[in-house]
Amino acid sequence: MDKNRAINIILQNVNGPIVSANGHISRNLYEIKDLDSNFYMIGSMGLASSIGLGIALKNSKKTVFVLDGDGNILMNLGSLITVGSLKPTNFVHFILDNQIHESTGGQPTHSKRVSLEKIAKAAGYAVYKTDNKLDLEMILKKIKTVKGPIMILIKVSKKSKVGKRIDIEPLMIRERFTNSLK
Amino acid sequence: MKKENQRLMCDFLLNNGIQNMVGVPDSTLQFLIEHGLKEKKAIIATREEEAIGIGVGMVLADSPSLIFMQNAGFANCISTITSLVKLYEIPLLFIIGWRGYSQNDAPEHELVGKIQPDLIKLIDLESKIVTDKNWERNSRWALKKIQSSTPCALIVRRIENG
Numbered sequence: 395m396d397k398n399r400a401i402n403i404i405l406q407n408v409n410g411p412i413v414s415a416n417g418h419i420s421r422n423l424y425e426i427k428d429l430d431s432n433f434y435m436i437g438s439m440g441l442a443s444s445i446g447l448g449i450a451l452k453n454s455k456k457t458v459f460v461l462d463g464d465g466n467i468l469m470n471l472g473s474l475i476t477v478g479s480l481k482p483t484n485f486v487h488f489i490l491d492n493q494i495h496e497s498t499g500g501q502p503t504h505s506k507r508v509s510l511e512k513i514a515k516a517a518g519y520a521v522y523k524t525d526n527k528l529d530l531e532m533i534l535k536k537i538k539t540v541k542g543p544i545m546i547l548i549k550v551s552k553k554s555k556v557g558k559r560i561d562i563e564p565l566m567i568r569e570r571f572t573n574s575l576k
Numbered sequence: 577m578k579k580e581n582q583r584l585m586c587d588f589l590l591n592n593g594i595q596n597m598v599g600v601p602d603s604t605l606q607f608l609i610e611h612g613l614k615e616k617k618a619i620i621a622t623r624e625e626e627a628i629g630i631g632v633g634m635v636l637a638d639s640p641s642l643i644f645m646q647n648a649g650f651a652n653c654i655s656t657i658t659s660l661v662k663l664y665e666i667p668l669l670f671i672i673g674w675r676g677y678s679q680n681d682a683p684e685h686e687l688v689g690k691i692q693p694d695l696i697k698l699i700d701l702e703s704k705i706v707t708d709k710n711w712e713r714n715s716r717w718a719l720k721k722i723q724s725s726t727p728c729a730l731i732v733r734r735i736e737n738g
Contacts, residue, residue, distance in 0.1 A: 452596075
């Protein structure tokens with residue numbers, strides 16, 4: 395499915411802080427719906443899940459949603475181990491898997507050949523997988539009664555419309571995000 | 577630093593605002609980390625950048641945190657510190673064990689140990705060296721820094737037989 399469509403469906407069905415990976419994912423999210431509760435990563439590739447984990451551990455009242463990419467999580471696979479070990483129940487980890495490094499020119503990642511699903515399951519995540527709207531909507535309803543950590547792997551197409559650059563100052567992103575958690 | 581002083585410093589930081597310790601173990605900081613684990617305040621990450629990510633999340637959730645690591649790991653973190661910690665002005669306190677300070681340390685620590693003071697200056701991360709004598713004063717300095725939203729580092733030198 396189209397990546398922007400997937401993000402749209404996620405936004406319609408979840409309520410809570412979102413940490414979005416650097417590259418096109420943050421730009422897509424920013425373009426679709428800018429919210430104080432979105433933490434847009436600009437640099438530090440790979441760390442969206444770790445930042446999300448830190449928030450989830452310290453704010454048990456909210457469910458934390460991480461919008462990650464395949465290239466991003468492959469840079470920080472150890473994060474799956476730490477999440478699986480600490481077992482935050484309020485942690486939902488989306489992987490928008492387009493099998494490429496989109497923002498650097500579409501070079502392939504290895505997610506085509508190695509199963510992220512199996513790795514996440516072995517780490518202790520409850521894992522769901524989809525490539526279409528109907529299943530994604532069903533999964534998003536279902537997980538409301540499932541204890542985390544949860545991973546939702548979404549297969550998305552390689553080509554998608556690129557969102558605008560994030561033009562909010564990083565300090566502002568941080569401040570409004572922290573205030574939204576209170 | 578002596579075992580007792582590492583334990584005292586850990587308690588001092590935990591009693592004065594620090595709520596979490598996240599990092600990768602280092603023998604120079606062994607007793608500080610052991611004490612943090614005993615107090616159930618420390619989390620071991622798989623690598624240093626991951627530890628910083630977790631610490632950033634905790635600070636975003638209003639929970640002051642420190643990150644512990646060896647200077648070899650600090651060298652791994654230059655990009656994360658510049659494009660995350662410094663860029664978003666996240667007040668993390670770094671505690672870094674300095675291998676390669678003594679000339680008779682293991683060979684893999686020699687070059688990175690030599691450039692450690694320059695490296696930390698180049699990325700504009702304020703730091704102080706902590707010793708058995710000054711740990712309380714410099715810990716107060718670090719706590720003040722992070723209270724005013726400035727990330728900073730405390731460096732513990734690896735001194736053989738010392």
